[in-house]
Amino acid sequence: xxxxxxxxxxxxGNGINRTxxxxxxxxxxxxxxxxxxxxxxxxxxxxxxxxxxxxxxxxYSKPGSGENGExxxxxxxxxxxxxxxxxxxxxxxxxxxxxxESGIKEIITTNYDYNLENALTTDFMxxxxxxxxxxxxxxxxxxxxxxxxxxxxxxxxxxLYHNRKTNPSLPNFPQESIMIGFxxxxxxxxxxxxxxxGESGRQKKSGKKSLLIRIRDNDELRYWMDLFFTHKxxxxxxxxxxxxxxxxxxxxxxxxxxRSKNKHDIEINNEIIxxxxxxxxxxxxxxxDNKIPFIDxxxxxxxxxxxxxxxxxxxxxxxSVIPVPCSTYKEFYxxxxxxxxHLK
Numbered sequence: 540x541x542x543x544x545x546x547x548x549x550x551x552g553n554g555i556n557r558t559x560x561x562x563x564x565x566x567x568x569x570x571x572x573x574x575x576x577x578x579x580x581x582x583x584x585x586x587x588x589x590x591x592x593x594x595x596x597x598x599y600s601k602p603g604s605g606e607n608g609e610x611x612x613x614x615x616x617x618x619x620x621x622x623x624x625x626x627x628x629x630x631x632x633x634x635x636x637x638x639x640e641s642g643i644k645e646i647i648t649t650n651y652d653y654n655l656e657n658a659l660t661t662d663f664m665x666x667x668x669x670x671x672x673x674x675x676x677x678x679x680x681x682x683x684x685x686x687x688x689x690x691x692x693x694x695x696x697x698x699l700y701h702n703r704k705t706n707p708s709l710p711n712f713p714q715e716s717i718m719i720g721f722x723x724x725x726x727x728x729x730x731x732x733x734x735x736x737g738e739s740g741r742q743k744k745s746g747k748k749s750l751l752i753r754i755r756d757n758d759e760l761r762y763w764m765d766l767f768f769t770h771k772x773x774x775x776x777x778x779x780x781x782x783x784x785x786x787x788x789x790x791x792x793x794x795x796x797x798r799s800k801n802k803h804d805i806e807i808n809n810e811i812i813x814x815x816x817x818x819x820x821x822x823x824x825x826x827x828d829n830k831i832p833f834i835d836x837x838x839x840x841x842x843x844x845x846x847x848x849x850x851x852x853x854x855x856x857x858x859s860v861i862p863v864p865c866s867t868y869k870e871f872y873x874x875x876x877x878x879x880x881h882l883k
Contacts (some may be wrong), residue, residue, distance in 0.1 A: 581596050753765065
């Protein structure tokens with residue numbers, strides 16, 4: 540049995556909120572806003588410090604005598620308010636609506652905001668519960684998402700605030716799913732592994748099946764992770780930082796399944812395509828162009844080296860890396876939308 544059934548899915552990152560026109564905040568800028576508002580003294584200028592650990596540093600450095608759980612809640616609420624305040628400015632109809640109208644029925648996004656949903660609906664914020672795929676999750680995002688028409692938008696790193704009813708006596712809160720700290724990443728990673736591998740001796744129960752058995756039994760899609768093995772997956776606007784352990788593990792596990800025979804005789808034969816923007820200034824001469832300050836040349840070189848490292852590893856894992864020449868990031872996304880519309 541082959542895993543690929545002819546369907547395509549999109550994986551969209553924060554890049555779609557950061558074109559030259561909408562220019563949303565980067566994760567580094569977001570952490571800086573939060574640290575300034577709470578007067579947290581941490582060094583966020585070091586490009587080699589992973590953001591999940593930088594967030595944990597902020598949490599443990601936050602002034603006050605309260606417990607970490609309460610401090611974490613305050614930081615996540617702050618993130619939600621900052622992003623919600625600027626969310627409406629970030630909707631680029633050509634980009635967000637373009638992806639939503641591209642003909643793809645499954646969209647994965649690491650963004651906490653609802654810009655994709657709002658690009659097609661006018662009442663989404665008032666009627667989130669009506670559009671919800673499954674609102675039973677509070678902290679983790681294994682099947683969190685919304686259905687807009689026939690399009691499923693899955694928020695795999697959490698959302699600004701969920702639509703569940705919260706009990707004031709419980710520690711859960713609407714912004715709890717926002718995944719940004721290392722501890723949250725680690726817990727999430729463990730759950731993803733359990734769902735893909737399954738629980739030994741309990742494979743007949745629907746909630747305990749492994750990925751391969753779900754494919755064998757033609758189970759209805761519930762977990763977004765399955766799309767990495769069953770759909771032609773298009774990745775755009777996401778840098779795939781090496782701190783995204785859960786995503787790299789999915790790619791590694793897929794590569795392993797593709798290379799080895801499994802006892803269920805399932806052939807993993809889907810394609811994953813990573814589109815990389817190549818702008819005209821990509822070939823900056825770092826040694827001789829003295830018109831550009833050294834620190835800017837250094838950061839540019841570091842960014843290019845990081846992109847090259849990511850694409851090198853992706854190719855080794857059987858991911859197709861396609862560079863897309865462009866003058867602007869908006870042009871890059873419009874090209875991807877056009878490519879996706881013509882996929883067979």
